Amino acid sequence: MTNSKLNDNSFASPKTAARSTLVSRNVTVTGRRTSVRLEPEMWDGLQEICRRERASLHQICSSVAVQKREETSLTAAIRVFVMRYFRQAATEDGHVKAGHGYGLTLVFGAANGHAYKNPAMAQLHKNSFA
DSSP, X not given: OOSOXXXXXXXXXXXXXXXXXXXXXXXXXXXXXEEEEEOXXXXXXXXXXXXXXXXXXXXXXXXXXXXXXXXSOHHHHXXXXXXXXXXHHOOHHHHHHHTOOSTTHHHHTTTTTOOOSSHHHHHHHHHHTO
């Protein structure tokens, strides 16, 4: 491996790079207004959590802020919160229905021209990089 650093979008198509741009939004956290920059997919996940929990964005972010480690940024804590929330909700049955469990085909299939073993994986890949 070379010493050169790969940027975050080194394996991404131009469409993916455009979709991955961080989006800034103002939120009120424990009574103070602050700006948070997240990927659009993280904002989508956070909005879904708000809907499911019947809570405002400000309430969720305040809860995350109060519970995070002092040395952790709010943005990083929100990302971890979103990932953990959906990870706890994931079940084996849900993974099977989503077509998960077919190895690295999801990551390398389209890039290497390989056919997907499962149509659900092909659709997920298509939707993820559209």
